[in-house]
Amino acid sequence: MKKLFGVLIVLSFFTVIISACAVGGNTATGPNPVHMDSMSFTSLSITIKKGEVVTFINDGASPHTVVNGTWNDGTQKPGVEAGAPKTNIQVDGYGSGTVGPFNTAGTFQLYCTLHPGMKMSVVVK
Template sequence: MKTYKSTIILIGLLTLFSLFFAACGSTPSGPNQVHMNDSNFTQDSITIKKGETITLVNDTMTAHIIENGTWDTNGNAKSGQEAGAPKVDYNVGGYANQSVGPFNTAGTFEIYCTIHPSMKFTIIVQ
């Protein structure tokens, strides 16, 4: 009888463990997703409408520090917030998601990862 109870408890714990990790690794659905891998954005830019947000989706365990700015062609970080851009200063951990915005002003805005050279992204707001 004791073995039966232990087996039931073990199965219950494994089920809870599986559900926990499935929930933590879930990817948001919907528009305006910007995926990141170990050292880059998986696309160069996105075009959105005024008032919308973007969702940064980290598809790996590698953390990213995302801020306003860009990398120049010589590999130098150029921090700076364009007029009308929301303040971006996020640490996006492994397999995490981060909402950025809303972008309430039309224009072209740059964000970048401060720890991965050349990891930059453009948001075009119409």
């Protein structure tokens, strides 16, 4: 029994070390992935189908707070378009989160409140 515990502890250590080595990449996945680095979305736009969600995957250490609206010349322009899913999620460093489902066709803007200019849009067909 003690031996089993020892093996489990060694395995947990390896897991921690492997996770720490994942700097600069995040192996998390999900429907319609959009990656984020330390200060931006790596895609400015994603096209999805009605009823789908978007998965935000943070490849950097800094957290992001994703809400409805956009940045315009360094100024936050919050706003929820008709038919947009009301969004306010925190994505921790190296974490991930989902937004949606998007049930209405259209173009919906999302931005990060923490990083000026960090914005993207979701096109729902």
